[in-house]
Amino acid sequence: MAQEKIPVGILGATGMVGQQYISLLNDHPWFEVRYAAASPRSAGKKYAEAVAGRWQLTKTYAPHVGNIIVEDANDVSRAVAAFKKGGCSFVFSALEMGKDETRALEEQYAAAGIPVISNASAHRWTADVPVLIAEINPEHTDIIPMQKKARGWDRGFIAVKPNCSIQSYMKPIHALVKAGYPVQRIIATTMQAVSGAGYPGVPSLDMLDNIVPYIGGEEEKSEKEPLKIFGTIENGVFKNAQFPKISAHCNRVPVTDGHTACISLEFASNKPSLEEIKKLWAAYKGLPQEADLPMAPKQPIIYREEDNRPQPRKDRDADKAMAVVIGRLRPCNVFDIRFTALSHNTVRGAAGGGILNAELLKHKGFLN
Numbered sequence: 001m002a003q004e005k006i007p008v009g010i011l012g013a014t015g016m017v018g019q020q021y022i023s024l025l026n027d028h029p030w031f032e033v034r035y036a037a038a039s040p041r042s043a044g045k046k047y048a049e050a051v052a053g054r055w056q057l058t059k060t061y062a063p064h065v066g067n068i069i070v071e072d073a074n075d076v077s078r079a080v081a082a083f084k085k086g087g088c089s090f091v092f093s094a095l096e097m098g099k100d101e102t103r104a105l106e107e108q109y110a111a112a113g114i115p116v117i118s119n120a121s122a123h124r125w126t127a128d129v130p131v132l133i134a135e136i137n138p139e140h141t142d143i144i145p146m147q148k149k150a151r152g153w154d155r156g157f158i159a160v161k162p163n164c165s166i167q168s169y170m171k172p173i174h175a176l177v178k179a180g181y182p183v184q185r186i187i188a189t190t191m192q193a194v195s196g197a198g199y200p201g202v203p204s205l206d207m208l209d210n211i212v213p214y215i216g217g218e219e220e221k222s223e224k225e226p227l228k229i230f231g232t233i234e235n236g237v238f239k240n241a242q243f244p245k246i247s248a249h250c251n252r253v254p255v256t257d258g259h260t261a262c263i264s265l266e267f268a269s270n271k272p273s274l275e276e277i278k279k280l281w282a283a284y285k286g287l288p289q290e291a292d293l294p295m296a297p298k299q300p301i302i303y304r305e306e307d308n309r310p311q312p313r314k315d316r317d318a319d320k321a322m323a324v325v326i327g328r329l330r331p332c333n334v335f336d337i338r339f340t341a342l343s344h345n346t347v348r349g350a351a352g353g354g355i356l357n358a359e360l361l362k363h364k365g366f367l368n
């Protein structure tokens with residue numbers, strides 16, 4: 001007999017990332033969207049009305065989702081009432097509002113007994129909140145019981161995912177570090193898609209025929225977040241890793257979806273050959289294979305041998321848009337190696353990554 005699906009809610013359901021959640025969860029075998037919330041501007045409307053004229057994806061939403069009445073995400077009591085009626089077991093947060101407001105609101109949901117799997121940056125630096133890339137640091141979920149105990153939360157907790165700009169190169173670097181080749185220094189130059197700025201995002205006259213060499217806060221996030229992801233849990237909080245040191249240049253480019261990164265890196269001591277690196281990337285799995293998580297890519301790192309790949313339009317959808325695609329691995333004249341990496345920012349870097357984290361948390365017994 002088919003298992004009953006877990007009812008989930010989406011906060012920020014009408015935005016760029018919220019729409020991806022709605023779309024990706026359409027046929028999900030474990031989770032079903034039954035609750036949607038956004039700003040007071042959308043509250044009270046049917047979901048179909050709230051996104052009319054601003055639905056951005058080619059795949060549409062399920063008919064039952066179109067009929068959901070959108071709630072005000074600031075009113076936690078509505079989600080609690082839905083939870084009590086069996087209509088919202090946990091929420092994905094794709095809110096775009098002030099950082100302090102988001103932080104406080106996500107805590108209110110967790111305190112009210114509703115786990116929050118978030119895409120927002122508000123809690124990435126909260127000392128007892130895990131920043132998860134499911135393949136890299138699944139053991140960081142071990143902090144959740146400590147987080148709940150310290151805050152007196154019984155059922156709720158907060159887990160977040162990192163910035164979309166680092167997704168394409170974190171797994172390839174993790175594969176090397178895990179194999180005994182620690183990385184000392186990285187220079188990362190990103191070319192980030194316009195969908196990364198949400199909807200309506202950057203004005204078209206700033207974007208067409210142009211590149212904008214600044215994305216507020218993005219370079220700081222790219223330089224700091226990997227250190228927490230590679231960190232360890234000590235006394236109920238995260239202790240950051242010291243390395244790699246990262247220098248990031250983040251640029252907005254006129255591409256709809258898919259963040260590309262040019263990476264130069266230096267190893268701390270041992271240096272693998274280029275052939276060995278390709279073998280490590282091909283063998284990289286990360287997740288416990290017995291878990292068989294529905295959103296997990298079969299091949300998390302795909303290497304393309306062609307000189308002119310990866311390219312956003314041709315490679316961003318690889319393996320449900322959840323794989324990262326790498327190319328142009330070659331020696332670096334200044335550091336040790338360099339390569340180009342690509343990942344889909346609103347799927348792997350946002351909603352798909354959030355769903356994979358929720359699948360991991362369910363597999364580990366944190367969600368039901």
Ligand code: NAP
Pocket residue numbers: 011012013014015016017018037038039040041042043072073074093094095096097119120121163164195196197198199200345346349350
């Ligand atoms: P977006 O398109 O601007 O959508 C924002 C969502 O937040 C909408 O549903 C909006 O509701 C809601 N909202 C805005 N103000 C609110 C308020 N005062 N109270 C309650 N809800 C409010 O943004 P996005 O690109 O989807 O990003 C969502 C989150 O994901 C952000 O934290 C962002 O940093 C993060 N993220 C985005 C990406 C990406 O590639 N886009 C990648 C990784 C992480 P209305 O429609 O009613 O205004």
